[in-house]
Amino acid sequence: MGMKRFLRDILLFLLPMVLYALLSAYLLPRMLGQVLGPGTQEQVDRQFTQLERQEPELLVLGNSRMYVGVDPDELAWPAFNFAHDNDAYDQAYYKLKHALEQGGRIRYVVLGTDVFQFSFVSDKRDHAYADHLGREYLHRNGPASRLWLKTRRHLANMDPRRLRMLWSHDPPQRLKENGQLVKQGQARETDRVVRDVARLQTQVTYFERILDLCRTHDIRVAIVMPPVRRNEMDNYSTEAVAAFDAFILGYVAPGRVDYLCYRDSPAFSLTDYVDITHLSAEGARKFSRMLNEDLKSIWPEADPMGPGPSSPAPDGHS
């Protein structure tokens, strides 16, 4: 009797929340999509569809700094930006594998890196990737359920703070056909972010797997660190940065793997960013042009326009 009454009370209490859950699962994403631009699921789905259509020669992989910061239209090769928010090297590895399995003619990979890039493992977007990257990806860290990932996502979407986004004044973000995400906004001097320099073995392993996969398929790799704001660099000691560079340089193999580091490039100022870490559309174009020139200098034989005068190397360029 006590249990029945308890359950009845609980169900009655939860009823408004269940209604809200349904609202947040089906209606809210559509409304938010109109205000903020495509959501995670839509971005991922569209990237995978567009990749199949475009058959690029050059693939950009990495985290959100590459996703937002590299505009493939500014590169001299048929290129596609396949990076995404929170992508670590495990995601990058499986994406590259997927692209190759699709029968793509990929010959070059621009692989983003950051001082913090080896420090995290992310499964935040597995609910979206699970639809495209298959079982091996899904179970890479142990047993996982696609249904559970989707359910967890729906539950997370119930966060009432998401409702506030409906009144956002920021212009919506936009996903371009070439895979790049364009963000709007203006960085502030006071922006801060917390970064970690730890180097997780699992990410090192996936990083090496990417390089192995590229070697096997005769793909040339440029490991690229996009420009970094001073406030973000405050997270790292000089020794940690030097150790990171030394670590990456250990993988450089002339003619096959290069390292292009724009971390301290003086060409970028506050106006080139939309926040603490992401470049604006204009900043991304500027960076992509610089990157293009440097790629042409390290891959002269592959330059569709033919070898040209070599461009000055960026800071730390190896």
Place this chain on the structure above:
Amino acid sequence: MLFNSIEFCVFLPVVFALYWLLRERRAQNLLLLVASYVFYGWWDWRFTSLLALSTVVDLALGPRMEQATSKARRRAYLGVSLAVNLGVLAYFKYANFFIDSFVQAFTFLGQHPDPAHLDIVLPVGISFYTFQTLSYSIDVYRGELRATREVVAFGAFVSFFPQLVAGPIERARHLLPQFQQARTFDRGMAVDGLRQVLWGAMKKMVIADNCAMQADAIFAQAGELPGSTLFLGAIFFAFQIYGDFSGYSDMAIGIARLFGFDLMRNFAHPYFSRDIAEFWRRWHISLSTWFRDYLYIPLGGSRVDMGRRIRNTAIIFLVSGLWHGANWTFVVWGALNALYFLPIMLRHRNRVNLGTVAAGRTWPTLRELTSMLLTFTLVTLAWVFFRAESIGHAMDYLAGIASPSLFTPPVPPRPYHAARTLAILFIFVLMEWRGRESAYAIQCTGLTWRRGWRHLFYYVLILLLLVFRGQGQQFIYFQF
């Protein structure tokens, strides 16, 4: 699995439903055992073996200890239990600490030994369940508890998921008998449990997580900030650790009540204490009383001469510090609390404030308010050692506080968030004050209201929890 994770939001209702469907005590115990291992194995299934080891060893030794005819043999069995349990704890938690301290000591003396640094992962909550199983062995040794042969009941007692990883550290003589008797669903107890879970979640997700963001930012930039901001940072940390740990305890106690179990109280509004002795009677009660029962009293307790009392008290505080973490900062934190406590004890004033402050009144007297503020300040300054990465960091931080800039306006790194967090803290302290005579602040709130209003109150709390929750942080006490 975290209490405030989505996984747990699914796990708990499933276990709850199955548990009450089973009805039969032994089957319920088996379910709790399996559920607890799933809960613990969610982090890293390998460490469930440590849990099983501790369970098997004490289960095997208990009856032998009880049947032993000589005291020497009983003592030997107890010794094995202590050696295994504390040995595992020492290896996983303290091995590197002792190696590093050894190296530092020899380096200071001009030697440069180079022993290997062990790559050890600290199993979550190891200090909690180790102390809980030890309470069983010691109670059986003392003849205060009958040894059990019920494998499942004992296994469920050791691994009981609500309090497995961050307490309260239960005494075997209190919790184990509850696994050995039939449990019937008590609606009032379950509703009270849910209310306590809600308040615990509020403390963790709103108070602790918001304060953590401020405390982390201020401690990270300590060298550049004025004393007033550093003091504010210490206050944020004081509320972070209180919200975090007492919030977890509230959730643990509330969840246990859903299954018909009564866990001991772990916090009794400690920041309303009028002296340090009272604070330690109200903070982490299950650990303080564990040390009292199993260390302080065996050492002679307070029934010895003053010199030995001082020694015993110092030992308790130092061991308590070391229990919290393998770092000298925790030892200094314990020593500092001992220094606070000893003058009160020497003046025989340590049992003056036994009741609730301002009991039966709305507001405290000026004297009570002053005592509370002074005690809170002392506790907060000691927390600096608890939070700092090294003793040097803590000393620099305290030196920063004790500078003329203490009297300048604070400039927290994220002013808007700091102001909002302070406003939340103000309301929180008022609610805690209002409910200081209850087991938790909202225990009696709304009990006489109509159901609609009462539900509205809970909806508002849930909404506040979701809207104002900080960025998810691990529970601090998991690392202990």
